[in-house]
Amino acid sequence: MAAKSKRQQMVDLAVLAPLDWIDERTAFVRGTKWFLFRNVPRDISWGQTLGSAALTAFIVQTLTGAILALYYKPSAAIDPVTGKPVAYSSIEAITDELTLGWLVRGMHRWGASVFIILLFLHMGRVFLFGAYKYPRELNWITGVLILALGMLMGFTGYLLPWDQTAYWATVVGINLNGTAPFAGPWLAQFLATGPEIGTNTLPLYYGLHMLLLPGALIALIFVHIYLVTRLGVASPPWSTEAAGRERPAAVPPAGTRAGLVRGSGGD
Amino acid sequence: MSDTGHDTPHVPGPSLWPIAFAIGVACLLLGLVISWIVAAVGAAIAVVAGFLWARDVTHDVRGEVPSIEPETRTVGDSASTGAIAAVPVDRPLPAYTRSRFLEASTLGVGAAIGAIVTLPVVGFMVLPAFTDVEEDEADLGPIENFPESEYVIASYLSNPSAGEVTRRTAFVRNNGQTDAGEPSFTILYSRCVHLGCPVQPNGPIDEEARQELENGVELRPVLAQSFGCPCHGGLYDAEGNRQAGPPVRSMDRYTFSIRNGRLVLGELYAVGNVSGTGASAQISRYPWSVPGTHVDGVEAWLYPIVPSQVTG
Numbered sequence: 001m002a003a004k005s006k007r008q009q010m011v012d013l014a015v016l017a018p019l020d021w022i023d024e025r026t027a028f029v030r031g032t033k034w035f036l037f038r039n040v041p042r043d044i045s046w047g048q049t050l051g052s053a054a055l056t057a058f059i060v061q062t063l064t065g066a067i068l069a070l071y072y073k074p075s076a077a078i079d080p081v082t083g084k085p086v087a088y089s090s091i092e093a094i095t096d097e098l099t100l101g102w103l104v105r106g107m108h109r110w111g112a113s114v115f116i117i118l119l120f121l122h123m124g125r126v127f128l129f130g131a132y133k134y135p136r137e138l139n140w141i142t143g144v145l146i147l148a149l150g151m152l153m154g155f156t157g158y159l160l161p162w163d164q165t166a167y168w169a170t171v172v173g174i175n176l177n178g179t180a181p182f183a184g185p186w187l188a189q190f191l192a193t194g195p196e197i198g199t200n201t202l203p204l205y206y207g208l209h210m211l212l213l214p215g216a217l218i219a220l221i222f223v224h225i226y227l228v229t230r231l232g233v234a235s236p237p238w239s240t241e242a243a244g245r246e247r248p249a250a251v252p253p254a255g256t257r258a259g260l261v262r263g264s265g266g267d
Numbered sequence: 268m269s270d271t272g273h274d275t276p277h278v279p280g281p282s283l284w285p286i287a288f289a290i291g292v293a294c295l296l297l298g299l300v301i302s303w304i305v306a307a308v309g310a311a312i313a314v315v316a317g318f319l320w321a322r323d324v325t326h327d328v329r330g331e332v333p334s335i336e337p338e339t340r341t342v343g344d345s346a347s348t349g350a351i352a353a354v355p356v357d358r359p360l361p362a363y364t365r366s367r368f369l370e371a372s373t374l375g376v377g378a379a380i381g382a383i384v385t386l387p388v389v390g391f392m393v394l395p396a397f398t399d400v401e402e403d404e405a406d407l408g409p410i411e412n413f414p415e416s417e418y419v420i421a422s423y424l425s426n427p428s429a430g431e432v433t434r435r436t437a438f439v440r441n442n443g444q445t446d447a448g449e450p451s452f453t454i455l456y457s458r459c460v461h462l463g464c465p466v467q468p469n470g471p472i473d474e475e476a477r478q479e480l481e482n483g484v485e486l487r488p489v490l491a492q493s494f495g496c497p498c499h500g501g502l503y504d505a506e507g508n509r510q511a512g513p514p515v516r517s518m519d520r521y522t523f524s525i526r527n528g529r530l531v532l533g534e535l536y537a538v539g540n541v542s543g544t545g546a547s548a549q550i551s552r553y554p555w556s557v558p559g560t561h562v563d564g565v566e567a568w569l570y571p572i573v574p575s576q577v578t579g
Contacts, residue, residue, distance in 0.1 A: 076432045085431075168464060172498065175462040178557030185557045185573035190393055194400045195535075195555070195575065199429045 034229070041235040047129070048233055050122035057115040058221065061153075062214065064108040071098060074206035076162065076199050087162035087202055112154055119147050131234035139231070142224045149217045156209040162202060170205075171197065281335060282323035287316035338364060397574055402426065405435075405532040408480045410525060413441040413452070416545070418468060418491045418505075423532075424483040434483070437521060437532065438468060438494065440505075442546040451546035455494070455507045456519040456535055463558040464498035466518065494518070506541040506548060515561050517541055520550070539563035 004012070023029035040048075071094050075086035082089040094101040123143065126132055132140035159170040174197070178188030193200040291313030298306025402425045413419050418440045426433040435457070442451035459466045468491030478486045493510065494503040502511040507518030517540055522533035539551035539562050553562035555575045561567045 076430070078430060168498070172462040172464060175558045179559035181569040182571065185560060185570055185575075186397075188557045189400075189574045190396045193396045195402075196435075197432065198426075199432055200395065 038229065038232060040233045041239055043236055043239050044233060045236070047125045050118060050125050051228070054115060054118035054122050055221065055225075057111055057118055058217070060107060060111045061115055062218075064104050064111065065210070065214075067104050068094065068108055069210060071101070072160065072206075074160065074202045076202050085162050087160065091161045091163075112157060116150055116154060119150055123147065129234060130237055136227070136231055136234065139224060139227045142220050142227065146217060146220050146224060149213055149220065153209060153213050153217070156205040156213065159202065159205045160209065167197065170201075282320055284316050284320035284323055288313055288320055291316050397577075401534075402433075404524075405484075406482065407437075407439065407484055407530045407532060408478075408486070409528055410441065410450070410530050411528075412478060412480075412486055413439055413530065414488070415441045415443050417441070418470075418489050420468065420472065420487040420489050422483075422485045427482055436465065438489075438491070439530070440545075445546045450525055452523050452530065453506065453545065453548070454521040454523055454532065455503075456521060458519065458558060459496040459498065459501050459514060460509075460516050460518060460537075460558045461496065461499055461501045461512065461514040464496050466494045466496045466501070466503065469493045469495050506544055507538060508541050515559060515566070516563070519555060520552075537562040 019029055071090060073086045073090040077086050078084065079086045079089040082092070084092075091105070094105050096102070126140065126143070155170075155173050158173075159166045174188050174191045177191060178184045180187060189195065191201075191204075192198070193204055291309050291311070294309025295306050295313055296309070298304070298309050405423045405425060407421050407423060418438050420436060421439045422434055422436040424431070424433050425435050437457060438453075438455040440453040442453055445451045455466075457466050458464070468489045470489050470491035470493075473488040473490075476488050480486065492505045494505075494507070495501065496512070496514075500512040501509070501514040503514070503518050504510050507520065509515075509517060517538040519535050520538055521535055524531045524533060535555045537553040537555050539553060541551075542549045551563065554573070556562055556570060556573045560570045560573070
C-alpha cells in the first residue's frame with residue numbers, strides 16, 4: 001500500500017486523532033460502531049422500521065414538549081387579564097399569538113397519536129413475526145411497559161389544555177380507573193387529588209407528564225434498544241437463513257440453533 | 268505462627284459494639300432536635316455501648332484473648348501456593364467472611380438511606396389526595412327559592428377560595444313536609460354514577476327565573492321528570508333511580524340542614540336504590556364512593572374499603 005497522501009495525513013490528524021483520543025478514554029467510537037454497524041437478516045423489510053419510527057415520534061414529542069413547556073402555565077386559577085383559567089389562556093397564547101406556536105403545539109398534539117399508533121403497529125409486527133420469542137422476551141416486556149407509559153402520557157397530557165373536553169375526558173378516565181377492584185377508588189382519589197378534580201390536579205398531571213413519566217419512558221427505551229442491539233434483529237418467520245452473521249459451525253453459541261441470535265456477544 | 272511480641276502490629280479484638288455506639292450518638296444528635304427524652308436514651312445507649320466497646324477492645328490486654336477463627340481464603344495464584352503451604356488444607360473456611368459482612372452492611376445501609384429519602388417523598392406525593400379532603404357545607408340561600416315539587420338546578424362553589432374548579436351542581440326539589448312534619452328535600456348530585464359526567468335534567472330550563480346569589484350560587488328552575496347523561500346514555504328517573512344505560516347505582520344525594528330559613532348542603536352519600544317518591548321515599552344509603560363502583564349487592568365486595576369511608 002502506498003504511503004498516505006498529505007491530504008490523508010491531515011484528515012487523520014484533524015479527525016481521527018481526536019476520535020482516537022476520545023475512544024481510548026471512553027470507548028465511544030467502539031460503542032457507536034457496536035450500536036450502529038450491526039448485521040441484520042438479509043430479508044428484512046419496511047416492517048422492521050416501525051420501532052425506529054416510533055422512536056422518532058417519541059423524539060419529536062420530547063423536543064416539542066420541551067419547547068411547549070417554556071410557554072405553558074399549569075394553573076387552574078383565573079387569569080385576571082383574560083378572565084379565563086391561566087392554563088387555558090396560555091394554550092390560547094401558544095396557539096394564536098406566539099410565532100409558529102400553532103405548529104409546535106400541533107406537532108405535539110398529533111405526534112402523540114402518531115406515537116401511540118406506531119407503538120401498536122410495531123407491537124403487531126413483533127407479534128406476527130414471533131419476534132418476542134426466546135431470547136427476546138425482555139424486549140417484549142419492556143415494550144409493553146413503554147406502551148403502558150405511553151398511554152399514561154396520553155392520559156396526563158390530555159388534561160393540560162384545561163378546556164371542557166380535557167376536563168370531562170379526564171373525569172371519565174379517572175373514574176374508569178376508579179372501577180378497578182379493591183385499589184380502584186384509591187387510585188381514582190390519587191389521580192383526582194381528592195374526591196373531585198381540584199386545583200392540585202393540573203400541577204400533578206403536568207409533573208407526571210413533564211418529568212416522571214418521560215424519565216421512566218426514556219430509561220425503558222434505552223433498555224429496549226440496548227436489548228435490540230445486543231440480540232439483533234429477528235429473521236422473518238419465512239426466512240431460510242439464520243439471523244445475522246455466520247459463525248463457525250464447530251462451536252455454535254447458545255441460542256443460534258434456530259438462528260435466534262445474531263451471534264456476536266458484543267464484540 | 269504465634270504472636271511473638273511487640274514487633275507485630277497490634278490489632279484490637281473484633282467487636283460489634285461500635286455500631287451500637289454509633290446508633291446511640293445518632294440518637295443523641297436526633298434528640299437534640301426532637302426532644303430531650305430521645306437525647307437521653309441516645310446518651311444512655313452511647314455510654315453503655317462505649318463501655319462494652321472499650322471492654323471488647325481491651326480484652327487481650329487484660330489477658331483473655333477471644334478464640335476467633337482466623338480468616339482464610341483459597342488463593343488461585345500458583346506462585347503464592349508455597350507461602351500458604353503451612354496452612355492446613357482441611358480446615359473449613361469461615362462461613363461468613365468480613366468482606367461478605369461489609370458487602371451486606373453496605374447494601375443494607377444504602378437501602379436504609381434510600382428508604383429514608385424516598386418514603387417521605389412518596390408520602391408527599393400521594394397523601395395530600397387523602398387528607399383534609401372534606402368539603403365545606405354549601406349555603407344555597409333561602410328555602411323560599413325552592414318551590415314545592417319542582418326541581419331547581421343549583422350550582423355553587425364548594426370551596427370559593429379555590430375558584431371555579433370547585434363548582435358543583437345539584438338538582439334540588441322541595442318535597443314539602445314528611446308525615447312527621449319535618450321539611451323534606453331531594454338533593455341529587457349532578458355527577459353520573461357511571462363515570463362522572465355531568466347529568467342533565469330532561470326538561471325545559473326556566474332561564475327567565477334564573478337567580479344569582481352570593482358566593483357564586485346560581486339557581487335555575489327546571490321542569491324535569493328524569494335525568495340523562497350525555498356521555499354514555501345513562502338515564503335516571505325523578506328520584507335518581509337508574510332507568511337505563513350503564514350506571515350501577517342510583518344518583519348520589521346530599522344530606523341537608525335548614526338554618527335560619529336557608530338550605531345548607533351537607534355531605535354526599537351514595538344511594539343503592541330509592542323506593543317511593545318525594546317525602547315518603549325509602550333511601551338505601553351508603554358512604555359515598557367513586558362513580559362506577561357498586562355500593563350494594565355482591566359487586567360491592569370488590570370495593571371493601573374506599574377512601575371516603577376512611578378519611579370521611
